[in-house]
Amino acid sequence: MSSRNKGILCILSSAFFFALMSVFVRLSGDVPSMQKVFFRNLVAVVIAVVMLAKDHQPVSLSGPAKVSLFFRALLGTIGVICNFYAVDHLVLADATMLNKVGPFFAILFSYFLLKETIAPYQIAALVATFCGCLLIIKPTGAGGELFPMLVALLGGISAGGASTMLRLLGKYGVKKSLIVFVFSLFSLLTAAPFLIFDYHPMTMQQTAMLLLAGVSAALGQFSVTNAYAFAPAREISVFDYSQVVFSAILGFFLFQQIPDLYSLLGYLIVCGSAVGMFLRSNRKDAQTV
Known part of the structure; x- marks a missing residue:
């Protein structure tokens, strides 16, 4: 293979x-969503600690790397919280699709933070994605799902920002195991106070x-x-x-x-935009080789 x-x-x-x-x-x-975030990241922290232990190398970070690591953890945590809330209140496919707009917003973050240029086909994909999101969100508020839809979209935007921070961290040479550990621990500590003041007893299931x-x-x-x-x-x-x-x-x-017809059409537009960008990027790469 x-x-x-x-x-x-x-x-x-x-x-x-x-x-x-x-x-x-x-x-x-x-x-509660924050309680779910805590237990989800509890497992991740354990795995991340094992990964760090296997590296056996001291950690040394520059100032800009520390700032990027903090914002990767912050944006990633916001993304997880929003995604978990959306999963609880929306059709599963709707919540997932709105979370998948992250790569498109990563283009915008990269433009402002990394000073990368945006090609015309990327602008077209961003506009199409926005239209697709409007079809999924249905901003008229029909069905009473406008707020969780917007939360899901915020999660996708945060995921795009977190991806941009990952690119910066890659340039700084920060190890993946450290990135995973800091993100998981940050999410765990963010959710912990909510458990202290608003813990809901859970069944074994x-x-x-x-x-x-x-x-x-x-x-x-x-x-x-x-x-x-x-x-x-x-x-x-x-x-x-x-x-x-x-x-x-x-x-x-x-x-x-x-999913309703509007959501399905929104899926097609967003996924079609992703496929279009994918094919255009590959063609551009092939021409520069």
Whole structure:
């Protein structure tokens, strides 16, 4: 099997595990979102500590690297909180799709923070994505889901910012194990005070569901890390949108959720924009070789 095909399989695996994480979060039932975030990251912190221990290397960071690491943790935490809230209040596929607008907003963040130019086809993709999001959100407020839709969109925007910080951290040479550890610990500590003042007792089943959500998230992160080790992002990143398909299938069979026609059209526009950018970027790369 070629490295590219291995990368595709890994990113499909990642998409499935992250969709499964959302399912376990919803199956945990009537538990506050911050409590869910805490238990999800409890597993991640344990795994991150093991990863750090295996490195056996001292950590030394420059000032700009520390700032980027902080904002990666902050934006990533906001993204997780918003995503968990959205999963509890929306059709699973809607919550997933709005979370997947992150790469488009990463283009804007990269323009302002990294001074990267935006090509005309990227601007077109951003405009199309905005239109697709409007179809999913349905800003008239029909169905009483406007607020959770906006929260889901905020989660996607935060994820885009976190991705931009990851690019900066890569330039600074910060190890992935340290990034995962700081993000997981930051999320854990952010959620901890809410447990102290508003802890909701959980059944064994609810606890098991949240721990499984943490395991699924860890497997998803492991899979996506390996995916980009096998192949560059420009060749495989578009396959990450398969998470929307997995979420729609799981949502239908487990929760009898069926996205409405406007949402389906929004999915097509956003995914179509991603495919268009993917093909255009590959063509541009091929011309420069």
